[in-house]
Amino acid sequence: MTAALDLQGVACTFTARHDPGQRYTAVQDVSLTVGAGEFVSVVGPTGCGKSTLLNVGAGLLAPSTGSVRVFGQPLNGVNTRAGYMFQAESLMPWRTALANVAAGLQFHGVPEAQAATQANEWLRRVGLGGFGDRYPHQMSGGMRKRVSLAQTLVLDPDIILMDEPFSALDIQTRQLMENELLDIWQAKKKAVLFITHDLDEAIALSDRVVVMSAGPGSHPIGDFLIDVERPRDVAEIKTTPRFLELHAAIWAVLREEVLKGYAQQLKAA
Ligand SMILES: Nc1ncnc2c1ncn2[C@@H]1O[C@H](COP(=O)(O)OP(=O)(O)O)[C@@H](O)[C@H]1O
Ligand SMILES: [Mg+2]
Secondary structure, three states: OOEEEEEEEEEEEEEOOOOOOOEEEEEEEEEEEEEOOOEEEEEOOOOOOHHHHHHHHHOOOOOOEEEEEEOOEEOOOOOOOEEEEOOOOOOOOOOOHHHHHHHHHHHOOOOHHHHHHHHHHHHHHOOOOOOOOOOHHHOOHHHHHHHHHHHHHOOOOOEEEEEOOOOOOOHHHHHHHHHHHHHHHHHHOOEEEEEOOOHHHHHHHOOEEEEEOOOOOEOEEEEEEOOOOOOOOHHHHOOOHHHHHHHHHHHHHHHHHHHHHHHHHHHHO
């Protein structure tokens, strides 16, 4: 079957910020596929190029070498089949929750009344029915993340790209959001590429976990099938023997890379 997202032999080279004459190859030889309906997480040390890869998948960054295909078609420019959820807050502070969720639809030419109906429906699905008239500053961090999630999903993308979307949340809110994401994903079966530095989160959510090496020239060094049945509860799954086994196996590969990544950060600081 054609992959939803297919990166082959991707490398990304940047000009170093502090020294424009110097080049830095963040990722190299990255081949990574996400099947239609598959939930894939990428874990790796800070600075290894996870966000870079997601930007490549979103079509926001063209790789220096390699190819990107979306449902079999070469990607040129922004990936219109994908919805993107960033790590940082992305709501427009001057718009209500409803208007934030409806914005993307309106940009796509959906009439206002219809956009509002769909936005309301998605607010309800993420547990914010009745909060549509709140402005971002009148909501908690967790609520704002729910709005962001609705904002991404209302456009009904075939591929969902998420860059550490829940990392700023407290653990309870985070688990609620993770379970909610799984429920929605289970119902809609979209392809998900999920970036996280949290191995527990990656295992709990995914069909597959890909481990990246420390940079420069970061690339996948492990690809683990998460053979744990669904539906899952992200809190409960963490106490099961299979989860602990998988965690130990993946951590054995990830550990050294995290230490290398940490050493590099200290050197750079
Ligand atoms: N636009 C850019 N210009 C220069 N260097 C960049 C740019 N984007 C990312 N980098 C560098 O590439 C590396 C990978 O960054 P990033 O993808 O953000 O890592 P991660 O998301 O895994 O923490 C880092 O060393 C970062 O400083
Ligand atoms: Mg990042």
